[in-house]
Amino acid sequence: MKQTVLVMFGGRSTEHEVSCVSASFVISNLNKNKYDVIPLGIDKSGRWHIYRGELENIKRDTWNDDKDNLIPVSGAAHGGVTAWDNEKKIWYLLPVDVVFPVLHGKNGEDGTMQGLFTLFDLPFVGCGMYSSAVCMDKVAAKTLCEAEGIKTAPFAAARNVPGFDMASFVEECERRFGYPMFIKPANAGSSVGITKARTREEFERGIVSAFENDRKLLVEQTITGKEIEAAVIGNDIPYSPCCGEIAPNADFYDYDTKYVTDTSRAYIPARIPREVAERVCRAAEKVYKALDCAGLARVDFFVDGESIVFNEINTMPGFTSISMYPKMMMYSGKTAGGLLDELIRLALEAKR
Ligand SMILES: Nc1ncnc2c1ncn2[C@@H]1O[C@H](COP(=O)(O)OP(=O)(O)O)[C@@H](O)[C@H]1O
Ligand SMILES: [Mg+2]
16 A cells, blocks of 8 residues: 655745755655655645646755646644645545655744644654754753763853843853854754854844844854764654764855855765764763654764764754755665665654
């Protein structure tokens, strides 16, 4: 019996376009002898549609213009999603065995979608509601990791509330960390709203820009070292087979370096000694357990000589043909189809 896999893409986050490219990779690599694939796009206003057109339109994010191939979906339900039958003019239940939410960022990777599927007992690929929410929030993730003895960059958090005293917060950070410092929205991604501040003026502008993206921010001491990312897979017994390296070839790995200028280079495996790479993989598994992950995650570190510092975690990492997560998994011997089989098996096995 084939299983029906609902592959979700798009969404309302800043990572809508990346999600479409990721989903086209997932759809084209799912084994069609094992699965019936239903692509479900979320447009930028948040509406759900099953898309029956060409895969290329998903990849290029033009699927939403192809109106003849869009079927309205009103939401999730027990056993599947409710779709519109235009001939009979009725809503009907379209059965789904497992959901693959290839959604990055807000409203997709942050626990909201995961909570919805949990309510309806629909198995889904990736971390559960709590884990997704905690991993999305950099303050929460770092706090939990520190409690488990995992090293992270020293940081201070602030909330955009009426009593917030910017002047004393700036002074505290200057005293504790010194310039340059990183200012980040607690919940964001793709480096949106992140500033590297070298002066008090840049710092104050950085706070404004972080608060434009979230009501909570964190300021971090600058950590030197290589940017090393580890791929992790599994439920109760996670395993990281490999880590890779991103060389931004820029001041830092900001939005433009990620998506515009193309100066960054990826190295798989990472250009670090074998025993350090082993320790990074074990640290990634420790982070994964500390944050209650399931299915998959990419865990990012700064590595300087022997020092390994946790930076952040992505519970639905980029899944394009050039993305680190699938490339690291393939380097360690899996095929793209085999990786997806395993993620679906883990989704069906997970106890939510
Ligand atoms: N504490 C830090 N020290 C040095 N560089 C940092 C620090 N925090 C972030 N960066 C740089 O900023 C980039 C984006 O920060 P990150 O926390 O990974 O945010 P995002 O979730 O948007 O990817 C990192 O890849 C790195 O280049
Ligand atoms: Mg990052």
